[in-house]
Amino acid sequence: MQCSWKSVVLLALASIAIQYTAIRTFSAKPFSSLCSFGPNPNTDLATSGPAVNCGLGALGGLGQETLEGLDRGCDEVLSSSSSSSFSLPSYNASRRTHILILATTRSGSSFVGQLFNQHPEVFYLFEPLYHVQSALLPRLAQSRNPAERRVMLGAARDLLRSLYHCHLNSLESYIRPHPTNHSTDKLFRRGASRSLCSPPVCEAPLGPGEQSLVLGDEGECVRRCGPLNVSLAADACREKRHAAIKTVRIPQVSDLRALVEDPRLNLKVVQLVRDPRGILASRIETFRDTYRLWRLWRATGRRPHNLDLGQINTVCEDFLSSVSTGLARPAWLRGRYMLLRYEDLARSPLQKTRDLYGFLGLVLDHSVEDWIVNNTRGSSDLSARQKFTTVRDSAANAENWRLKLSFDMVVYTQTVCQPLLELLGYKIVSHPGELRNLSYSLVEDRTFLPFL
Template sequence: MQCSWKAVILLALASIAIQYTAIRTFTAKPFHICPVPNPLNCGLGQETEAFERICDEYPYFTYNVSRKTHILILATTRSGSSFVGQLFNQHSDVFYLFEPLYHVQTTLIPRLSHSKSTADRRVMLGASRDLLRSLYGCDLYFLESYIKPPPVNHTTDKLFRRGASKALCSPPVCDVFGPSEVNIEEGDCVKKCSTLNMTLATDSCKERRHVAIKIVRVPEIGDLKALVEDPRLNLKIIQLVRDPRGILSSRIETFRDTYRLWRIWRATACPHDCRKVPHRS
């Protein structure tokens, strides 16, 4: 009997130790949570130095505690990406940007287009990747480095296709259109909203729960891996694929000067069957 009650006590102590370990495991804060409080991402209270080190690389970006979802619409030109992007653009809680990499392309490619240097190419690839990461963190000031001429006092009228973004044509960015005006024409936005205040645009981005970006100018798809694997972004990619014959036919009609020789070939030397390819679909 003496062995029995000792064994019971040992089992009880072992059970308590196991339960304590389990409770500590499930209630401990995950290491990858960033300690920067944010209205959208929940304040995290008192943090340790270990937690702070994980956010040093991108101090403007808070961890996605509430699983804030970001969307990247990836396609080639004339594949339907503008249409899909507008589906997200209509949502009141989505901050949508149309082709922000246009500015990287126009700034860096003229200088690097004839360069065969690997280092020069990596500059362009890294710039595109870092700009996307910054925009998903609502750091629109990062974009100013590529806008020509440079914004003055964080205001510019040179943002590419600014009118394609409903968020950039609505309060607080632009007070011309009221909340009841749902269908804002791109041209009306550019004409009536005047210059774009990047500070107000940044505030608008932070107020919305999701960021959607549409691009056709990604230099190398492999460079998106770092963005997809970043737990702070919670990035979802929508890749659009279209029949290349339809893409070419649409480009021939849309970019008539660029594809002038193609149009001549299709009208003269092209076999009869290839002339039946629809211009748009």
């Protein structure tokens, strides 16, 4: 049978239409469901994590696994998606919002965490990545070795993804000793989370005169609640409308790109920054053994030759890189990033908290407002005696580092951190008298608007 050229053209067009329909159907599948996970015989799982297989061979099991089982190991896939034609779906404001407070130690992150911990509809976790660090890098508070950082970050991202989905059993792999029957008394700072110290997770009997279980401090939670049942904690997580996690163990916002671009997470990042001179002064007072040589420098006026200058250099390098990324407003951070200066929050806690909740699309509960009023008017003496308290005179605390550092220490810090200081609006001190004159603020009036 012979076909005319018109018939051939019609057949070709029909074939193209069929292929196009097939491709559209294929691409409409959830992106992560195209991936299967398993050990890679050519890599070491201890350092590289689970392998990702997004080849055509993975299509055989398409539709047989749920998204819930595919949370781990897709960092490489999701981070590379931005450079391809794959586009993320639009987000629904009514969806569950996941919040990550990105900070460094002694920058005010515990205070910011409480702004979410006090909200009745937020499930809050305080530093769950502590356990990842303790298991993988027990020798180091924060490794500066690139290879060790990659190991830590890969595990941290996987765990964060699981925790936001309320798969809290994933945390058990890093807790030492390993929980028995999903029960542990070793969760780091459990008492910092109201959700983990309240029914149904904690069923401690009410004391005399108590109408409800409201525990006054972290130690009381641990004493009265007993070991944590991780399964009950996971149930409590699922009951909340939102989830917030505070961490000082992710160096830069770019390390979170895979999570930010994950369409299942609806993740928003609040990057908390503070004047590095204030961070240094607070660390010297709090971590006395680690910063012993810094205290020696302050006491004698002579810088020890074996002083670890990297303790502050790394802070400024990470901050500068991370903030520069955020303020450059890359497309993948649109609607996902807000920069918050600790000093601004300390000066105007209620207004800045309203701004923060507005960016996140959350309703500011009166319980949060009440907590702010009650916890930002404490005495400076109290904050000096209790290093980890969130009760303090926040406005007075913002720049009191100027009374705790020697002029030489300030000069060194602002020299190595000058690009960061300029970027964030912190003024340079030029002489000792200016340093001690607290009536002259070293914080410029700057407005850092969320990237919407």
